[in-house]
Amino acid sequence: METLKIAIQKGGRLSDKSIEVLKDCGFELNLGHNKLKANVPNSNVEILFLRDDDIPKYVENGVAQLGIVGENVLLEEKRDINTVAKLGFGKCRMSLAIPRGENYTGISYFSGKRIATSYGEILKTYLSQQGIEASIHDISGSVEIAPGIGLADGIMDIVSTGSTLAMNGLKEVETILKSEAVLVANKSLSNEHNEFLEQLLFRIKAVKEGKN
Ligand code: PRT
Ligand code: ZN
Secondary structure, three states: OOOOEEEEEOOOOHHHHHHHHHOOOOOOOOOOOOOOEEEOOOOEEEEEEOOOHEEEEEEOOOOOOOOEEEHHHHHHOOOOEEEEEEEOOOOEEEEEEEEEEOOOOHHHOOOOEEEEEEOOOHHHHHHHHHOOOOOOEOOOOOOOOOOOOOOEEEEEEEOOOOOHHHHHEEEEEEEEEEOOOEEOOOOOHHHHHHHHHHHHHHHHHHHHHHHH
């Protein structure tokens, strides 16, 4: 088989679990000194460590054949790739939140308001579906502090336990979508790579059932 590359997140929330999924499927990674790549001994499989935001693009253009990434990133990036399995980890939701003391009156509350987010595309789509006109402030990190420093009236961000919102004096008022880590694949895999993917999916399913 020609080398098959699997892109996973480097040094983030999905990294350990992504490595675990691959190990559970029988791929022991040789994590040497190279922090961008790892080999799987006795196979033509290579693991690429990337920023999660870059994974959809690299799977689309064939730098990697497969990848593991959060559905939230896929929805934001809108790349032409296949989602082939849900992996059951990295679960979170994307929600709108406003300062705790505010009186929330429903989605129309956001009309004419400024909303800070790192997920401008997802938010834009959601607001237009809801018929709400608001101004979206795209910022890349620490979205939760935006209302406190007067940069925005509300935020749209990833929430898991809710403690980050609470710490910043915010309350969750709408859930926009739910997300978990998924396996994605390039749309034009060679026959060999497709066969590999079929086997991998079979193993992922077996591991999942074993863990249940
Ligand atoms: O460097 P790189 O770009 O690769 O990483 P990143 O900083 O963009 O992403 P990272 O590692 O933070 O998250 C990777 C993926 O994990 C996300 O795209 C989600 O799919 C998933 N995930 C699951 C989460 C969370 N849970 C999560 N809680 N991603 C981020 N958070 C953050 C959130 O942004 C907020 O700041 O955690 C905070 C909220 O957590 P709670 O528990 O306080 O509600
Ligand atoms: Zn990222």
